[in-house]
Amino acid sequence: MGLDAILIPAILFFALGVFAKVIKSDLKFPEGLSKGLSLYLLIAIGLKGGAELANAELGLAIKSIFWAAVLGFLLPIIGYMLLRFRDRIDRMNAAAITAHYGSVSAGTFLTAVAFLEASGISHETYPIIMMVVMETPAIIIGLLLAAMARRQIQLAENTGDAESPSVPWKSLLHEALTNGSVVLLLGAMVIGAVASPEAMQKVYPFSHEIFMGVLCLFLLDLGMEAARRMKSFKKVGGTLVAFGIVMPIIGGLIGIFVGATLLEFSVGGTLLVAILAASASYIAVPPAMRMGIPEANPSYYLTLALGVTFPFNVLIGIPLFYSIANWYIGL
Amino acid sequence: MGLDAILIPAILFFALGVFAKVIKSDLKFPEGLSKGLSLYLLIAIGLKGGAELANAELGLAIKSIFWAAVLGFLLPIIGYMLLRFRDRIDRMNAAAITAHYGSVSAGTFLTAVAFLEASGISHETYPIIMMVVMETPAIIIGLLLAAMARRQIQLAENTGDAESPSVPWKSLLHEALTNGSVVLLLGAMVIGAVASPEAMQKVYPFSHEIFMGVLCLFLLDLGMEAARRMKSFKKVGGTLVAFGIVMPIIGGLIGIFVGATLLEFSVGGTLLVAILAASASYIAVPPAMRMGIPEANPSYYLTLALGVTFPFNVLIGIPLFYSIANWYIGL
């Protein structure tokens, strides 16, 4: 497992994107392109997952869903405690940040899939359904933590309710459950499962064959975006940057335990669970936090999720968790 | 011919788009994506049609063109009479609306093609050239009806010509004939016909293989857009919504007669003619009406074409006309 393991095109394109911004190139993607690529990737992974899950074992699927939900609820609480330790980060920002770590980054997940495929390592497909499940719980936990924090702040300040946001639970739960990426991923999975295999065959050149190339383009763009975010490190401060590296390590280790021990996946599947746990959402969760925790500073959570944790996972986390999973399962 | 006939990915993605908007998901396509997809689809269908028509029978091609033109002139007149019956809809809006029904919806046509291919039913390719032919006549009829209506209104009001739009026939005919989708479709057909087959071979992975997948993405977007339009039903009123369902049924039946009896197509080809007749344009005609009949209300015709007739055809019309064509030809 040497350097060449990360010399896969997807990761190299990510590095190219970072490099381009580090040397201050004027390389730029047109508006809308990265949103379009991300729609494509969600659909493609959904179709693939759906087609394979149609033949899945129900018991294991349910078990996966259960543990995914547990991870989604548990990780944000761990993150919150870390951030609130010695009152380092205020309650609102802590709640908003931690919600991102309970959810997942589809980009990181797909890079891990590309890593496995390039190395010829097989993996279970249950992690795809786990990815769908994990989108939502973290949002709910984040909002709950913020609601509790708001109450405490009010008690402390002895202020009335007048100017505090009465949490619009209904609309926020709705937002969490009908989030664009959840709908797309789940919808594509259902279509992949119910459409006739012959009909799906005609969609494959689009959804499967050009997939890796589109992923490269997407990661090139994300690399540039990540590098751009790194400039905000100073504003965000050392504590948060450290959190953005420590938290995925904790998450990854818990993920390995869940994948290998509780779900008894192979090394490939275990890596994917580790990545689900280690990665931080930068697509589904930020909008929900904008809506639900307006008091938090968006540049904190976007910088962390995109500028710290994402590059950490892509460049270090994937090979690291793979090695650990390999060693742990081989014990 | 059960439910599973419409369980093809293209239609399922359309349904997913409708569903996403019904549950008020925040799923959104970036600006420009749907315009780009629609350019792609027109080029792809044009290339395919051109390559096949290069080997077509001249006699039948001319016959198809003739009947396409007849449909394009006839359908708007039927529609106008329906809308003006008991003076329900004012003249200007009736003229603008009916023009859409003489023209065609490429999205619906392609869904029908996908439906046939998924069911393994072959079809003639003449309908592709008929699609090109039908883009224009309806626009001309619509403008003529509006011009006549304008004259009648003036006579009735006894007003001078000063403030009434003297129809800029030259520029409107120009618009009808040089419309972007006409040029693209016709241009791609010519290229498909004259380029050497070996050279075309290199374009196929782009134009043929990923076609079905791109169509799915396009229909997902159209599903969302159709659902968004459905919200305007109240404003548009029951009469118009009813027209949006009755008119395609009339058109479809006439189309079946033209396809099966006059052109002696197979069931597949007949379905495609039915869909040409039944569908309402939402790309080529609306701009022409904006220019030529500024007095009409755009939200009427867009709601009808996209919010009523399009979903009706995709979900009900295609299987319905297929069954009728099957029965009629089997008589």
Add this chain to the structure above:
Amino acid sequence: MGLDAILIPAILFFALGVFAKVIKSDLKFPEGLSKGLSLYLLIAIGLKGGAELANAELGLAIKSIFWAAVLGFLLPIIGYMLLRFRDRIDRMNAAAITAHYGSVSAGTFLTAVAFLEASGISHETYPIIMMVVMETPAIIIGLLLAAMARRQIQLAENTGDAESPSVPWKSLLHEALTNGSVVLLLGAMVIGAVASPEAMQKVYPFSHEIFMGVLCLFLLDLGMEAARRMKSFKKVGGTLVAFGIVMPIIGGLIGIFVGATLLEFSVGGTLLVAILAASASYIAVPPAMRMGIPEANPSYYLTLALGVTFPFNVLIGIPLFYSIANWYIGL
């Protein structure tokens, strides 16, 4: 070598684009699409070049790079002398215009590749690396010429330095070397060379198979854009339009000499070198001139590069230089 040599889809789509604008069709590409297509093409050609250059002969590669740099420095100087002949064009505009001719147009280069592939003629891959090399020197020469011109103007006018742009050499050189298309092309080449062939295999359906089709779409758009620029001929004037045709002929002939005699390429490779020399950049150089020679009129150089030289090369230059190369090598 008859008419059918240019009846390849790529060139036909270019012609369709020109035609659409000549008949004043309202055909329009959504914003961002052409930028996206151009990113794709640079990546695809880079990956292809990189993979092949990994097995290249080092000596010949270095020789190619050397002569590419010579062309990049030489051509702008020839162009400048032509433009300044009898003081026809002022110094600033001459410097800015000529820089475009030392650099290359990726679109023209790719059309030439498509032309060769459609005709089944093989070609060396060194021209791809030459393309990368040629992006930069011309920019530097252009800026140098402008700096000299600025000094002369100041001396003539006896004005102080106060209001003249003290050339920000550092930032301009940086701009020239970190230009988006240089980074993308070079980056993709490196990735194509270092990534494992098995991993690259998965990217090919995206980067190779759909390549020709995407190129067609790109050229359709460029055709429209070129035709739009042709409208500015009057503003630009006869001298400049003539220059836009004479300069590529001179460049092409020099390129044939470099390709065939100095680098001993086959007819295919020689044509590509000719096209590198004959074509004028409309992506990388114009931004650099905007920044570095703000006094020059952008509509001059864009009209020339895109409205004159580009269509000339695509429709006439490619078959012309091919015939000449064929004849010259056969001597």
Add this chain to the structure above:
Amino acid sequence: MSCNQKLMQIITSNTLEDRVKKIFRKVGITGFTFFYVSGEGDSGVQSGHFDADSNILFMVMVNEDQYGLVSDELMKDVKKGYHYFMFSLNAEVLTPSKCK
């Protein structure tokens, strides 16, 4: 036939698009314009790559009555912490049907 009105502009996160539209509807505004923009400010760089880091700019032409209503509603959200960058310009509306 022209009239003087206020052109309000509101710049906020893309993710609050529906929230703002709801406020418009609530106070009876039926005509407005919007488009997506990039920007920088207290909430960091909004580069337009994801929904969460895109900005939307609303333009809405209102008469005095509507102006009071809509700015009051929006201000309530600002107090809750929502980032709305709001300002108004004095405009002369030329389209007669918009002056009723």
Add this chain to the structure above:
Amino acid sequence: MSCNQKLMQIITSNTLEDRVKKIFRKVGITGFTFFYVSGEGDSGVQSGHFDADSNILFMVMVNEDQYGLVSDELMKDVKKGYHYFMFSLNAEVLTPSKCK
């Protein structure tokens, strides 16, 4: 070196882009800016999906003379039924070459 001019803005359907540009040319306007926007109004939702439901916003800085000419021309179209949402703002132009 600055001067006061009128910033006219015209919001209309994308499909009328060339029509408006022709009017500009007719009255001798050589400088203008435009971009595509979404919106709602009397002619329904313009969501930007097709040419027919996209809006375009023109910004054109004019002096008093041009202002009269261009608004008269545009108003003719409004009377024919074309939907132009037009308004003007008082602007101070800073670029000297634009103040001639």
Add this chain to the structure above:
Amino acid sequence: MSCNQKLMQIITSNTLEDRVKKIFRKVGITGFTFFYVSGEGDSGVQSGHFDADSNILFMVMVNEDQYGLVSDELMKDVKKGYHYFMFSLNAEVLTPSKCK
């Protein structure tokens, strides 16, 4: 809590995006908005196809002090030949935090 400020708008070539942002930073402006537009003018048609023929429009709300600083800096570039189409509008800012 509202205040009067100047809304400056600068239309220029896309390729000068970083140059303008640097000027903002230099004079201490931390909040601004921008988007890409098309247009025509003395430097020809900017149709938005390539970086070199796209326009960018900056909107920046400034108080009197910043206004002087930023327009001076921009004007220096204009004198060097850069095409900045600049103008300002009088605006009433409603967001309290932007009135400090």
